[in-house]
Amino acid sequence: MLAYFGPQGTFTEQAARAFSAADPAHDDLVPFDTVPAALAAARRGEVDAACVPVENSVEGAVPATMDALTEGDPLVAVAETVLDVRFSVLVRPGAGEPKTIASHPHALAQVRHWIAENLPTATAVATTSTAAAARAVLAGEFDAAVSAPVAVRHYPLEVLATDVADVRDAKTRFLLLRRPGPLPRPTGHDRTSVVVTATDRIGALSDLLAELALRRINLTRIESRPTKGRLGEYRFYIDLDGHAAEPGVGDALAALRRHCPDTRFLGSYPKAEPVLRAEAGARAEPGGSPAADEFVAAAEWVASLREGLGA
């Protein structure tokens, strides 16, 4: 069973279906009302995993997900997927020119120019989700819905237009999260996510990033967020290239943990293609492992000199 941030018929369900297609164990999809509720179900073991959005190239990070991952029992990401944010416009079969077009305000904002050009006389109406818009069209409340393409699987509506988006490169990234267990195998093209809680001593973040840079580890995303209720503390959400099983990344994670005992591992998992962010590390080191040989050779050297076998 796979929990996802619902309702049915949204982009998150579409992401959950992508995860489900990749792993037949997740063939039963269960929508939850909120991100924390979906994650709580995974924490309690009611579901095997949870699918939630983590960042959107237009709307930014999803703070609800970031907070929910940091609080409560640990969950780790085992996969990611990136969806193009392109909508379908759904109408009742045989209906005429739409007079009203409904969707979540975020979605309406992303198709405003399309509506102005293609349905200039239609009034845009806000609903609580893109799926709620499809339901309202089905119920005859409005004439057209701007929805995730997956919505037609649930509602007997007709596709008036598809691939609709003013911003052509809008994307949302989703994570598949599980209770801690065996990590996915390194693929040579992985991402590791970690959240570090640090006191805001001057230079604290500089020290952390120096530990990554000194190990030639590429950072693909960073975001600070104040710690709820604990003044003078920050959380840094960091995505980096590589897998915890790799010597360099493991060494760097140990260094972060030495600096900040509150460091929480959020998983190592294969990067989705096409990537949401440009990643120089991936280009520079197709093996994906930053200087792994050097770390192994150096550790062997220390082991040998400790045994009196070298110098």
Next chain:
Amino acid sequence: MLAYFGPQGTFTEQAARAFSAADPAHDDLVPFDTVPAALAAARRGEVDAACVPVENSVEGAVPATMDALTEGDPLVAVAETVLDVRFSVLVRPGAGEPKTIASHPHALAQVRHWIAENLPTATAVATTSTAAAARAVLAGEFDAAVSAPVAVRHYPLEVLATDVADVRDAKTRFLLLRRPGPLPRPTGHDRTSVVVTATDRIGALSDLLAELALRRINLTRIESRPTKGRLGEYRFYIDLDGHAAEPGVGDALAALRRHCPDTRFLGSYPKAEPVLRAEAGARAEPGGSPAADEFVAAAEWVASLREGLGA
């Protein structure tokens, strides 16, 4: 004239009124449909300044503002203000128990528990803004609106409840932006905002933050964002303690610019109280100027040895 991201009756208008109260030059407030439109009016000189939201403690950063500040002609922040996100519930005078309660989905999400406890039978309806909800109530479409407190200035509605919020510490930070000109005077309790565009060479951000840490400059916020259309580049939005007029901060800005010619100054301005973020630098150095004396003394030493007057 002061432009703001409208419509009338939202928290952004409330922030604009706070700026206006502090500076009588801004007594004429003009709403614009979008953040870029408000900033464009300031760039063209049609208004003296623009007021826009920059981050929210629940919803996160406002990418529209961050992108709009980085593209186009430079604008610099000259003031900030932080508003508690607490709503008023507005009804038509003399109306009975509300059956429907309308607002922007973000606002509805932030008062869901309040509605469940206080208006358990009311249906929540999404509108395009908190102000649109107030207008719809006035028009008789819905019975109650969850709005910014300032909305009652525009609509002859009655306040059913005030200070409404499930999350007690939700806050939004707003900036007042102008075309580049004389900086606000340093107050000893200032913030400097800067956006740095860097190639994603490994260690690029580590180098930038080391320049701040080595000068004992406190970082209060950082966020990475991919550069639109230029693969392999990142933008880092950085807020730091101190004022560009201070020797240490000026020296650090010069260093950032040396590393990244695309560094854009987004202003030095007094910090709003209460602060949105915990700030150790402010506590540690009440003067606000990180080691200013040391920078002056060191520069004088270099000047003197260049003149053969010391060693």
